[in-house]
Amino acid sequence: GGGTDDAAEEGSSTPKRGGRLRAAFAGGGASETLDPHLANLFADVARAKALYDKLADYGPDLSAQPRLAASWESNKTLDRWQVTLRKAAFHDGKLVTAKDVLYSYRRIADPEQTFRAKASLEPIDLDASRATGDNGIEFVLKRPTAEFPNILAAFGAYIVPENAGETSDLDTKPVGSGPFRFVSFAPGRSAVFRRNDDYWEGAPHLDELEFVVANEESARVNALLGGQVEYAHELNPTTARAHEGKGQIEIVRLRNSAMQAFCMKTDRAPFDDKRVREAFFLIADRKELVDGALSGAGVVGNDLFGKGYEYYADSLPQREQDLDKARALLRQAGAENLKVTLDTSAVAAGFTEAASIFRDQAAKAGVTVDVKMGSKDSYWADILDSGTLCCYRSGAMPIEAHISQRLLTDSTTNATKWQHKDFDALYQQAQSTRDKTERAAVYERMQRRLYTEGGFLIWGFADWILGTARTVRGVEAKAPANTLDWARFDKVWLA
Amino acid sequence: MNHTTGPVAEIRDLRVEIDGRAIVDGVNLRVRPGKVTALVGASGSGKTTTGLALLGEYPPGARVTGEVHRSADGLVGYVPQHPAAVLNPARRVSALLHDIARPQVRGLPRAERRTAARELVLRSLSDAQLADGEALLRRYPHQLSGGQQQRVVLAQALLLGARIVVADEPTTGQDALTKSRVVGQLAAVAARGIAVVLLSHDLDVVRALADEVLVMRAGRVVESGPVERLWTAPRHEWTRRLLDVQRAAAPRDGTGIEAAQPLLNVLNLTAVHGRTTVLRAPHLALHPGECLAVVGRSGSGKTTLARCLAGLHRDHDGEILLDGVALPRSLRHRSRTQLAAVQYVFQDARASFDEHRPVLGQVARTAVRLRGADDRTATEEASATLGRLGLSDDLAHRLPGELSGGELQRAALARALLARPRVLICDEITSGLDTVTRRALLDLLAGLVGDGDDLSLVLVTHDLDTARLAHRIAVLDAGELVEQGPTGRILAEPQHAFTVSLMNATAHLEAGSRFRART
Amino acid sequence: MTRRRFTLGLAVVAVPLVLALLGPLFTGAPGPRSGSFTLGGEHWLGTDFVGRDVWRQVLHGGRTVVLTALAATALAYLVALPVGLVSALTHVRRLEELLMRPLDVLLAVPSLLLILLVASVFSPGAAGIALLVALVNVPDAARIVRAAAGEVAARPAVEALRMQGETWWRIAVGYVGRSALRTLAADAGIRLTGVLYLVSTAAFLGVGVAPDAADWAVMVDRNRTGLFVQPWAVVVPALLIVALTTGTNLLFDAALEKTPRQKGRRP
Amino acid sequence: MSKSPRASGLRSFVARRLLLGAAQTVAVVLLVFALTEALPGDAAVALAGDQPDPARIAAIREAMDLDRPAYERLADWAAGLLHGDFGTSLASGRPVAQYITDGFGPSLLLAALTLALLVPLGFGLGVLAARHEGRLVDRLVSGVTLAVYAVPEFALGVLLVTVFALKLAWLPPTAVGYGTDLLGHPAALVLPVLVLLSRPVCSLSRLVRAGMVDALASPYAAHARRYGVPGARVRYTHALPNALAPAAQQLARTVDWLLCGVIVVEALFVIPGLGTVLLNAVAERDVPVVQGLAVVFGVLTVVLNLGADVVAHRLTPRAGVAA
Ligand SMILES: Nc1ncnc2c1ncn2[C@@H]1O[C@H](COP(=O)(O)OP(=O)(O)OP(=O)(O)O)[C@@H](O)[C@H]1O
Ligand SMILES: Nc1ncnc2c1ncn2[C@@H]1O[C@H](COP(=O)(O)OP(=O)(O)OP(=O)(O)O)[C@@H](O)[C@H]1O
Numbered sequence A: 001g002g003g004t005d006d007a008a009e010e011g012s013s014t015p016k017r018g019g020r021l022r023a024a025f026a027g028g029g030a031s032e033t034l035d036p037h038l039a040n041l042f043a044d045v046a047r048a049k050a051l052y053d054k055l056a057d058y059g060p061d062l063s064a065q066p067r068l069a070a071s072w073e074s075n076k077t078l079d080r081w082q083v084t085l086r087k088a089a090f091h092d093g094k095l096v097t098a099k100d101v102l103y104s105y106r107r108i109a110d111p112e113q114t115f116r117a118k119a120s121l122e123p124i125d126l127d128a129s130r131a132t133g134d135n136g137i138e139f140v141l142k143r144p145t146a147e148f149p150n151i152l153a154a155f156g157a158y159i160v161p162e163n164a165g166e167t168s169d170l171d172t173k174p175v176g177s178g179p180f181r182f183v184s185f186a187p188g189r190s191a192v193f194r195r196n197d198d199y200w201e202g203a204p205h206l207d208e209l210e211f212v213v214a215n216e217e218s219a220r221v222n223a224l225l226g227g228q229v230e231y232a233h234e235l236n237p238t239t240a241r242a243h244e245g246k247g248q249i250e251i252v253r254l255r256n257s258a259m260q261a262f263c264m265k266t267d268r269a270p271f272d273d274k275r276v277r278e279a280f281f282l283i284a285d286r287k288e289l290v291d292g293a294l295s296g297a298g299v300v301g302n303d304l305f306g307k308g309y310e311y312y313a314d315s316l317p318q319r320e321q322d323l324d325k326a327r328a329l330l331r332q333a334g335a336e337n338l339k340v341t342l343d344t345s346a347v348a349a350g351f352t353e354a355a356s357i358f359r360d361q362a363a364k365a366g367v368t369v370d371v372k373m374g375s376k377d378s379y380w381a382d383i384l385d386s387g388t389l390c391c392y393r394s395g396a397m398p399i400e401a402h403i404s405q406r407l408l409t410d411s412t413t414n415a416t417k418w419q420h421k422d423f424d425a426l427y428q429q430a431q432s433t434r435d436k437t438e439r440a441a442v443y444e445r446m447q448r449r450l451y452t453e454g455g456f457l458i459w460g461f462a463d464w465i466l467g468t469a470r471t472v473r474g475v476e477a478k479a480p481a482n483t484l485d486w487a488r489f490d491k492v493w494l495a
Numbered sequence B: 001m002n003h004t005t006g007p008v009a010e011i012r013d014l015r016v017e018i019d020g021r022a023i024v025d026g027v028n029l030r031v032r033p034g035k036v037t038a039l040v041g042a043s044g045s046g047k048t049t050t051g052l053a054l055l056g057e058y059p060p061g062a063r064v065t066g067e068v069h070r071s072a073d074g075l076v077g078y079v080p081q082h083p084a085a086v087l088n089p090a091r092r093v094s095a096l097l098h099d100i101a102r103p104q105v106r107g108l109p110r111a112e113r114r115t116a117a118r119e120l121v122l123r124s125l126s127d128a129q130l131a132d133g134e135a136l137l138r139r140y141p142h143q144l145s146g147g148q149q150q151r152v153v154l155a156q157a158l159l160l161g162a163r164i165v166v167a168d169e170p171t172t173g174q175d176a177l178t179k180s181r182v183v184g185q186l187a188a189v190a191a192r193g194i195a196v197v198l199l200s201h202d203l204d205v206v207r208a209l210a211d212e213v214l215v216m217r218a219g220r221v222v223e224s225g226p227v228e229r230l231w232t233a234p235r236h237e238w239t240r241r242l243l244d245v246q247r248a249a250a251p252r253d254g255t256g257i258e259a260a261q262p263l264l265n266v267l268n269l270t271a272v273h274g275r276t277t278v279l280r281a282p283h284l285a286l287h288p289g290e291c292l293a294v295v296g297r298s299g300s301g302k303t304t305l306a307r308c309l310a311g312l313h314r315d316h317d318g319e320i321l322l323d324g325v326a327l328p329r330s331l332r333h334r335s336r337t338q339l340a341a342v343q344y345v346f347q348d349a350r351a352s353f354d355e356h357r358p359v360l361g362q363v364a365r366t367a368v369r370l371r372g373a374d375d376r377t378a379t380e381e382a383s384a385t386l387g388r389l390g391l392s393d394d395l396a397h398r399l400p401g402e403l404s405g406g407e408l409q410r411a412a413l414a415r416a417l418l419a420r421p422r423v424l425i426c427d428e429i430t431s432g433l434d435t436v437t438r439r440a441l442l443d444l445l446a447g448l449v450g451d452g453d454d455l456s457l458v459l460v461t462h463d464l465d466t467a468r469l470a471h472r473i474a475v476l477d478a479g480e481l482v483e484q485g486p487t488g489r490i491l492a493e494p495q496h497a498f499t500v501s502l503m504n505a506t507a508h509l510e511a512g513s514r515f516r517a518r519t
Numbered sequence C: 001m002t003r004r005r006f007t008l009g010l011a012v013v014a015v016p017l018v019l020a021l022l023g024p025l026f027t028g029a030p031g032p033r034s035g036s037f038t039l040g041g042e043h044w045l046g047t048d049f050v051g052r053d054v055w056r057q058v059l060h061g062g063r064t065v066v067l068t069a070l071a072a073t074a075l076a077y078l079v080a081l082p083v084g085l086v087s088a089l090t091h092v093r094r095l096e097e098l099l100m101r102p103l104d105v106l107l108a109v110p111s112l113l114l115i116l117l118v119a120s121v122f123s124p125g126a127a128g129i130a131l132l133v134a135l136v137n138v139p140d141a142a143r144i145v146r147a148a149a150g151e152v153a154a155r156p157a158v159e160a161l162r163m164q165g166e167t168w169w170r171i172a173v174g175y176v177g178r179s180a181l182r183t184l185a186a187d188a189g190i191r192l193t194g195v196l197y198l199v200s201t202a203a204f205l206g207v208g209v210a211p212d213a214a215d216w217a218v219m220v221d222r223n224r225t226g227l228f229v230q231p232w233a234v235v236v237p238a239l240l241i242v243a244l245t246t247g248t249n250l251l252f253d254a255a256l257e258k259t260p261r262q263k264g265r266r267p
Numbered sequence D: 001m002s003k004s005p006r007a008s009g010l011r012s013f014v015a016r017r018l019l020l021g022a023a024q025t026v027a028v029v030l031l032v033f034a035l036t037e038a039l040p041g042d043a044a045v046a047l048a049g050d051q052p053d054p055a056r057i058a059a060i061r062e063a064m065d066l067d068r069p070a071y072e073r074l075a076d077w078a079a080g081l082l083h084g085d086f087g088t089s090l091a092s093g094r095p096v097a098q099y100i101t102d103g104f105g106p107s108l109l110l111a112a113l114t115l116a117l118l119v120p121l122g123f124g125l126g127v128l129a130a131r132h133e134g135r136l137v138d139r140l141v142s143g144v145t146l147a148v149y150a151v152p153e154f155a156l157g158v159l160l161v162t163v164f165a166l167k168l169a170w171l172p173p174t175a176v177g178y179g180t181d182l183l184g185h186p187a188a189l190v191l192p193v194l195v196l197l198s199r200p201v202c203s204l205s206r207l208v209r210a211g212m213v214d215a216l217a218s219p220y221a222a223h224a225r226r227y228g229v230p231g232a233r234v235r236y237t238h239a240l241p242n243a244l245a246p247a248a249q250q251l252a253r254t255v256d257w258l259l260c261g262v263i264v265v266e267a268l269f270v271i272p273g274l275g276t277v278l279l280n281a282v283a284e285r286d287v288p289v290v291q292g293l294a295v296v297f298g299v300l301t302v303v304l305n306l307g308a309d310v311v312a313h314r315l316t317p318r319a320g321v322a323a
């Protein structure tokens, strides 16, 4: 949209100091917490980001950018990494040290606990890792990991002071090294933070930052329109269309934020036949799906994760609908008059819409799709092992993480049941390859394979839509959700 | 008499027409202050309709011609024929009366209003012959006996302080003692200069009270004149008939009946309302073919007794045996034969009908349900029975709301008769009937009893004249069965002091002594 | 007067009814989809949230609404009426408690929650949903029936009917029900509307009708996000529902209106 | 003398119903517990969200004690309840009592305000319509309330917000950021209360109207009018009580509905009430919180229904004396 570019341009003018920004997010109700390691929802992450730092974070192309870590260096075999911390202080004035880092990582990895980042830190052998002075850590890995910095940037891998959560309460007295200091917190309602003047990257422009929780999208929009908040996270495409360029509020679209897909279980009929999978790739009219299910707020996908991210194989031709070919493939596979059940649920925006659009598209190729609504609270667990075809969505993450979490034989959330030893081997090869271009070539091979016979029918990438008041400046428009510059309020100011 | 006073209300050439049928036709009526104007006439002759016209009210859908003038502005007191209907079931008696008293104390300082209103209310209750007013005030209308309800409505009319009072059958539900006091009260009201319009079948009351009498028949006034003249020299044939039938039927002879096995036997009956015991009847028997009259003052428990027998009042102890077999306490548990065997005709006929369905159908259902007759036969039988009671087919096809009080009473009787009951309990069924109709009806009942198809009759009544029809009389006083015996003996030589006073009061009224203080 | 009122109600209710019953006959094959919430073009009422033609959806969406809502309301009353009447007419306290208290248990669970819970546990079909929606309405309706019938059941007319050995049904429905008819009709009319939206909310929560079904109530719910971009997708089905329920209620009113009380002309 | 039996009848009636109410509340809790347990997925699955790593779910399950049989957890919880302890939330580990008290305030406030307007409005409109039965006023009142009733809450809410908050800027569009201190921002309550009112007003006034039409046409109302009882008094003290029993039932249901689940309004205006807490708790499969709320709703329903029944009992004194 046009508004985005204007905002970006104005963003380069001189920032103004002061003021209070209120940001509305969808939240988790009365069960919310400020424990950064428990962060689960966007609201949790945004709050954690204001109070804490990670060692690294993702740039706009999902490559790791140093944060508390000033630099990292690996050995030849890529299984030992030396990380040097920058000089940064917690809100109580103490410097961030290697001890704090190790404490934080051990807390996350605690087998008694179930923190979300635990799986991401799995490659690190924390018992063997050690501090090399106050601001140096040597991480020992269980296996070569070329993308080790991604681990440092993992979702939820925040650095808390040593013994936080044991001696002090993370909900009532959180102490971080982030750009804002804690003032107050009411779960499910609001959190108020104040500028941290000593922030290592320079003090934020805002005096105060308040997060408010409004689960209903229309409530967030109304609050924004009514001047009750200055920043509203997660808006509908339709809302965006209604207000874009109208001058009341600014609409910011974060491109390539959410992958939208159908997941075929490759280990069971009918999708254990790759001709059927390909037929399904050809059935999808991606444009229609993006227009219908995403209200046009997104771009078409090419059955590959991570459009625009580092290592994305954009040389592959864009797949188009080809019903004749799809029918022929189905005939070859002996799957004429195929009937499949498509699991969906209201768990994410666009799911039910996408399902019904795809049902109609499939009907044209002679495939009967039966859309089945599931419970939205247990949807992700339900579709992991059962069913054959389901709606799927993923937030931004490096392509490497996508592969390791979802496409290896022992991946924990392998929803397509893509289990191939040779594919696993390719992944290991990539992780042991020091040279970036070589590594990119391996990734490309893997993606080519997925493109021709994978289980993810990735039909689009949704924009992540934000709304801001006209006075808000410095909101980065090129940061997919979950990356460093998304929901980053230390760079924001009020004009 | 003071003829110089002009009328406070006047009806001229009134004609009320429904569906092209005139129910009141060419009625002229002048209501003078301090005078009692009485309307008498056959049941269904248009008395109530005329009375209501004075209030400016007409049946729905009526076409009205003629003139009604009320010079006295303000309100008109009204005691309707069916008092239950105008008593709000959700409000206590005190509220019902205070509503009317309130405007009258408006002139007083705020602090005094409450007590003043209360005083007025209590006075009106005692004026209406309701003793124990304090206790009554706390009750809801359904907790009163029929006669008590009627007197509460009368109290309302007295409390109103209107210049005209239209009283439609104000004494029907009252025993002779109360009746004579009510009559006295009405006389006192007239003496205060208030115009009273009395619609009544009770000729004793009319004679005792009225200054001017209009005799109605089929919607027309056939004769009118001062009460003395009418009684001594009736000109119209109909008037003569109406006055004639006054005395009739000598006491029945009940000998021989007692010998048979009692049909209905009541043993140690006590009935309660809440925690108050309102009836105690140690022993009461009804023999086949016998007619038993139950008399007593208003509120003495007559209806309660009847309802116990009929299975309508569950809160009782003791036994009720039919043919020696105990009847279930509630009619819900009675078999069809048992239901058919004991039938009850409600005191308030209007309330006992379904207002949404024509009378004929409702009457016929008894035969269908209790005797297994098919619809057609039942309807024919119903229409025949109604005809015998003087209700034409045209009337029978109407809704209950479109019938007069007396007509409904007869319909209710027909409904019970269609069960071919062995025990028929009639609660004040003649109260709404003119003498001619009443006589006919009582004769009909007597005929049924005498017919030998072992119909026994329980007549709950205030009217000793009606009680005379019975073989035996039972006397209730304040819930106690004080005396019972053959009619002749009870009437001739009552033993209990209460019975004696009851007889005296009746005689007093019948003697036609004028209650009115002459001006 | 009553006639005119009747005609008015009939006219108001006829539009949605005719559309509902005959609408599906007048639609051809679905055309190609357009973008969501567009206006103009070959779609004269625009497109809905997934780019379907709104007018076509409107034509298709009436039957389910009308049928499920009517069925659920009728069903609720089918149970509530006997239960309420039995407890009003019985003098056995225990029977009344036995009938009414368990229903109170259902009342204590907010109806939407109950539907959500039961539906996610048993995942019923459309008929099941109608049943479920009826079920959550039963306790409520039964209480109203009980309350409306309570006073009527104590009238002498009922005693007289009992005296005649009248059947329970005739007493309960023929008299008590008839006397409380106005109140019950008012409640039923209102309930119909409530049921309609309960069915659609259930659809939204993923039970019963498909969440993208052509169903007026579902359309109103699902297209709400586009209210300011493409109002017709919400306004047209909403107006039809308004017409349906308002018309029904007005018809009830007219049918129950007292015969005109032309007060006799005063002389 | 004649009063005491009735009064004591009422007292024993209330006592018996309260006893029954305890049983009902237990039944409600059991029902809700059984249903929440039967829901697909549990707190662990819900918490895992889109990272349903089976090992992690198992670990969470263990951490939450969910691996114990359901009846044991229920028994523990019930034992705690006897000491007034509602248990702790699975999702956050905070006491359930805190959830309830936090949510109750806003809900109660909204409910009280709505009721304070609803009662006069609902009864007033019902009486007004009945008074003019069949005439323009009646048709207007009936038509408008019915039409409003047929508009779902969110649509009405959106409409009101658009007009009064966004276009005219008279009122704040939401209560966002006010937390529980809603009383401090009365303007923020106007729109929610209006939306909350929209439907009950219609159902209440329709029921009142229905009863009133019959009551106003009754002979006792005519008699009161005849005796010069002022019109308003006839309507409100004579006719209304006879029309009230069904309306009282409806009102009790409305209070219940207001307190338990005006989820749409709470969401639309960002009011953190009980409905929101409940929905979240169900979504999180936070069984102790759901159970705690079930207790609250159970008790509430019992009390309200009892209230409605007592009102009905008082207003139809004749009921229950039939043979
Ligand atoms: N609403 C009505 N519709 C049709 N006919 C009616 C209506 N009301 C009364 N009538 C008829 O008009 C006639 C006169 O009725 P009214 O009540 O005036 O009689 P009444 O003299 O008071 O009789 P009773 O002594 O039995 O009370 C009766 O035949 C009755 O059936
Ligand atoms: N529901 C009730 N609750 C309390 N007391 C009642 C109730 N019904 C009647 N009573 C009282 O019981 C007594 C007997 O009433 P009952 O109706 O049997 O009298 P009755 O002899 O038929 O009088 P009437 O001749 O006036 O009809 C009266 O004093 C009456 O006030």
Ligand SMILES: [Mg+2]
Residues within 6 Å of the ligand: B047, B048, B049, B081, B168, B404, B405, B406
């Ligand atoms: Mg009469």
Ligand SMILES: [Mg+2]
Residues within 6 Å of the ligand: B145, B146, B147, B302, B303, B304, B347, B427
């Ligand atoms: Mg009596």
